[in-house]
Amino acid sequence: SQTSVQVALLAAALPAGSTVLVPEHEFSSLVLPFVHAGRGIRVRTAPLSRLADAITSSTTLVAFSLVQSACGHVADVDAICTAAAAVGARTVCDATQAVGWMPVDAGRFDALLCHAYKWLCCPRGVAFMSVSADYARTLAPVQAGWYAGDDPWTSCYGGDADLAACARRFDVSPAWQAFVGAEPALRTFAQADIAAVHAHATGLASRLRRALELEQPDIPTAIVTWVDPGGDDLARLQAAGITASGRNGRARVAFHVFNDETDVDRAVAALRG
CATH class of the missing domain: 3.90.1150.10 (Aspartate Aminotransferase, domain 1)
Structure with missing residues (x-):
């Protein structure tokens, strides 16, 4: 239901002593889960315009908004992804301020987050995260609940349920009414040019x-x-x-x-x- 919940899942999977790079003045929901992850994880900042140049061999993960909430600046995806790939750093992109008005290719990133109540015009409480198959294998379902089960209706009780083999293993149970309202909005934007x-x-x-x-x-x-x-x-x-x-x-x-x-x-x- 929130991007910070999704970021916390990613932060929990980082190896101890990792270095995370984020833009200066980045929206806090993308930053605070890394800041408070513990285990010696360090968070560095750099101006968005020079974020790619700030990626070094010590960078474990780069997290940035595709479009900055405060100023509207658009990140240079090509430069950031190229620099991250050169040193083997993961890329996490928050597209909350982008999806709905600009073309976005989620496949460019190891993980892409999007809260749909902004430009997708959905009710608040509808958020999505896509992860590459390679990245998903490194993540532990630390927030697993009944909805993460392979068959949710048989995993309501106890601790012996099998988790879903797909990405739903990382889900929390949805805000039902919000998703009912989101369906027509998402359909409209999916069909739009x-x-x-x-x-x-x-x-x-x-x-x-x-x-x-x-x-x-x-x-x-x-x-x-x-x-x-x-x-x-x-x-x-x-x-x-x-x-x-x-x-x-x-x-x-x-x-x-x-x-x-x-x-x-x-x-x-x-x-x-």
């Missing part, structure tokens, strides 16, 4: 950046942020009835399938008014 969604969302974001004279990122993103330490711009947006947020001293606006150019124009008018 994700390249068209990406072009639409990033196009609106670029329009706002041009209007506000903000720098365009090297990799297009649907999230626009700018320095707003006092929250004044955020207050202007909210006063105009625009849903926006403040993250790490920055104002933050995000565009998706339900937005259009009138939303951009409203935001510009609110900020300039």
